[in-house]
Amino acid sequence: MTRPAWSGYFSTFQLILLALFSALIVVAKIVLRTPLQLPGHTGIFWMAIMLVATRVVPRRGAASVVGVTSGIMAAFLGAGDFGALNTFLSYTAVGVGVDLAMLLLPNMENLPQAALVGALGHTGKFLVKWVIGVVAQAPVGFLALGLARSIAGYIVFGALGGVLGALTLLALRRAGYFAYLAEKK
């Protein structure tokens, strides 16, 4: 069986690590629910783990892999209120959004940069809802009205998740995690 040229872009360990981080996101989204009942509040741990994944596997596309993988897993488990397609696209959009934002803001251990990347990445989920509404030809005014409240939540919790991700990375560095990881590659 011949392999595509891009199949060696990530090592096996990196792929397994990214897949397990994706599983961690899906689990955290359900287990670590905060008592807040605001749109997008689950993004705190989601974005934090996503940002940590991009630093632990420092290759372009790592966040997209996490997004696609967690999207497939969440769709498999029937998560989300608008069916598997919306769930899969939402998770994927967050991953792609983080990768795109990291082209401009690459330092995830810098708190303001991480907060911005978290906010931009989390907004990708909001954009999927918007695009599905537009594809279904729902009136734009209604969409704007319905989604205006949630976009603030997505930005705030995405930024908070970014900050948590940066703090996690700093804590991991202090604990010698990256030295441990260097031995594993």
Add this chain to the structure above:
Amino acid sequence: MLKLRWPARPPSAGKSHRGETRWFTQRLVETSPLRAADPRTKLALALGASLAVMLPLPRLGLFLAGYVLLVAWARLLPEVGRHLWRARWVLGLLFVVDFWLVGPELALTISLRVALLTGVFALFFSTTTPRELGLALEALRLPYRYAFSLTLALASLSLLEEEWQAIREAQAARGVQPGRGLRELWRQAGDLVAFTVPAIVLTTRRAWNATEAAYARGFDSPHRRPYQSLRLSRLDYALLGVCGAGLAVLFWGGRFLP
């Protein structure tokens, strides 16, 4: 070619060793005739049905009649109904607002389109096991290593859930819990690191153990051949033929259709 028999319950189903009900169970409909179909066929059916959102109302109605028949034959009506029930408030609100602002035709069209998108992938996800998904991804030319890691992650969900629960309980015992208000949550951002750091470290260790175990079993061998593989059956050809022809007629049926 091996005849595959899938376990009646996914490995993640049931109770944990502590006796808690696990949340990460896939809702697999074992009695569905679609269980015998190739996962690639089911994926094609779901994707094809998603395209039907582009049809105008009369043709969308025709499509939905056929779709309901397919779902009823596949014994997936309760599954699709469950998805629609979860979206009932948004669907209802969408219908009422569209009816009020534009008119009944647009309200019906949009509600049906969103309802279709909400339930359509139950055809795939309610009748496919994680292992079958891995085989399908491999058959679709995705690198084996990616398909393997995805299957592994799906099988690890319950273990990760137990780890998260243990971390949460340990931190709660130390008085660290996510705040009840937004302001409190901002102040606590530093404390929440106590949740993420152990989870990341435990996950990395698990990933490394899985990689070593896989390599010890000859993973990534240059002459690897799959132990199991998928093959399209008559049922798959029949499903693809009938559904493909139906969609083609609806999209390009010209003036013979409403």
